[in-house]
Amino acid sequence: MADLYKEQLEKAGKFHGDICGGIISGTKLAMYGLEQLGMDVNKKNKNLMVFLEIDRCMSDAVQAVTGCSLGRRSLKLNNYGKFAATFYDISTGKAIRISDKEDDNFNPIEETTEEKIERYANTLGKDLFKIQEVEVDIDENELPGKPRDKAICSVCNERIMDGKQEIIEGKILCKSCLDKPYYKII
Ligand SMILES: [Zn+2]
Ligand SMILES: [Zn+2]
Known part of the structure; x- marks a missing residue:
């Protein structure tokens, strides 16, 4: 679990320019989203669309890990300024919204970048994030293709x-x- 996470973290860090806090948590969120839809991190997931709710560091991690992008029309932004994203499987209509559990208690943990990386590498997605099964109504014109x-x-x-x-x-x-x-x- 930890190795795969660190490999993805490196990829996201390269794409973003550095490994900051948002990349550390965004990488985990993206991997957890794929897992929820039964999709593989290192495969091209043609049926995946991601709806981001923020345009900050985390968004770059989601793009790097999932391969979804604006140009492929598989990455959409509904800017609510919230650390959350919905992972949508075009073939089944299944959609899972993932948001940050830490927001719930609003108590940021004091830790170094290295400590945060280790914590995310060794904690299960379900202990870090909140998930909700949702329905997303998508206009045909918004689909890839x-x-x-x-x-x-x-x-x-x-x-x-x-x-x-x-x-x-x-x-x-x-x-x-x-x-x-x-x-x-x-
Ligand atoms: Zn950043
Ligand atoms: Zn005009």
Whole structure:
């Protein structure tokens, strides 16, 4: 158990840039998520999708360990700012949400990086995390694979993939033309 964890931890640390606290716990969380779905860490799990609830260090560990990514459309972010992620098996619909048990008592343990690594290497996932069986309602357009829908915005003429357009009074609009975009053209 400990060796496999340390091997994955190294992989996640390389991907992230260093082995910090979030990588230590995120690696364990990712491995526990795979285990819950009966998936293997060192295999390509084509049917796996992960829904992250935070964009911090832990997210990089989940990406490195599971191989799920934004570009493969197998990694999604619902940013609740919470140390949690849901592991979803596309083939069965089974979904397990995993969150941090330490949050429950809100008592951070004082330990060095090495001590934390040893603690995570030698503790079972069930003693570190809380699991919930959940149902995830996924739009077909969110799934990995070939694009199912393409459109052109009637205002900016830019291409819109994957059903992200809105139809207003019969006209196709992209989200940036419809709402206030995150950027301002200068
Ligand atoms: Zn970090
Ligand atoms: Zn537009």
